[in-house]
Amino acid sequence: MLTRRVIPCLDVDGGRVVKGVSFVDIRDAGDPAELAAYYNAEGADELVFLDITASSDARETMIDVVEKVSSEVFIPLTVGGGIRSVDDMRKMLEAGADKVSINSAAVASPKLIEDCAREFGSQCVVLAMDVKRVDDPIISEIEGYGSVPAEAMWQIYTHGGRRPTALDAVKWARLATENGAGELLVTSMDADGQKTGYDNELLSVISDSVTVPVIASGGAGALDHFYDALVVGKSDAVLAASLFHFDELRVAEVKSYLAERGIPVREV
């Protein structure tokens, strides 16, 4: 049986992992390759590296990061952040990424999804979505978006969650997968950082609307949250960041908990 995946997400700034602080057995918690090796040994099924570098100069260092990590850790690697073109994606894949996630650039130009999927195959195109429950359906006309459809429960934000768009999240998920996105990384901005659980309603609605795997993101704070995202939220994979980095929960712990509750996981 196909196992459910547990995925740590690492933020990289200028080639260094940020927020990776508290492991006693790691010499340099900012070194992406060392952290990747640690999570690999812990039983992480996949790794996501998110480049949060603001300047485009420093972005080039992400290629070195991917090159190094993929030479040392042999599990699937997804890279995202600042990917704007087919060429950006090619560089990451050639450096050793298995999948590349796109977010704001895909909203700005949905054709990018199609172009990337045609060039590299849907299996490497991950659409990352930052999603928030609709609280202000009127998006300024100056933005050129119009307003969020009345029936929409969730809307899409871009630019690291700073910019609202009029896109209905569920429709966007459907459109993106029709255009060739092979996987969705769905982050609930409402749940993110709250540690009260994933937004399982959002996850299950999206999961039921598409035929590609859904990765749950945002809100994990306890073991049962992972279980709920998989069972209630119908997700295929669960992602967490600070919870793992600050050693509040370990990947191995999450996996044995899931296994005890009858969820198929990969034992390491």
Next chain:
Amino acid sequence: MPENSRKPRIVVVNTRAANVHSVEKALRRVGADPLVTGDPAELASADAVVLPGVGTSDSVMRALNTMGLAEPVKAFAASGKPFLCICVGLQVLFESSEEGELSGLGLVEGNVRLIPTGMKDELGASMKVPHMGWNEVAFTGSESQRHPVFAGIPQGSHFYFVHSYRCVPDKESDVAATTNYGVNICAAVARGNVVGTQFHPEKSGDVGLKIYENFLELATASLTESGY
């Protein structure tokens, strides 16, 4: 340095697929010194060959055809030297695929079919296509009957899969391993020197690296046998 201590020349066929370098890195990790190339002449002098592939069977076949690699690959397969094919690299060994128009290499009798859609798994979740993620692999036959490339790997180990189509060999004896995704899926094929995996050993952690280690051993052994 005595001549017989040279490393085997392992050629990774550059099908222009994005994961060629992952295969190269995994081989380096286990101590091999692979050459990634699309030059047909290099195949003729190789001690062992890896045929990777992601994307579609047509894209891999088109690459092999246009680069003049199809015949050299077939010739290498017939040479008896270790030959490892991965994912779509395995699928193009068959005669035809539902995915594409182009004929496969026809080295293994059978065809490639779309994984059935719309099934539910034991948790009641709908089973998505592509089949993506870690799944349990059951090797056929006893440990001693296994192909040496799969030696030392615990039965039921998890390997990483990403595919929408599955190989259906005509002969049961060609199936070296299976996995279950609603239907039984052929996870590996082995026939003499020709081995293929539907999963990606270069992305399957330690058990995956073990396959490359075994493959390097086979390549090294065939070097000694051939009198170098």
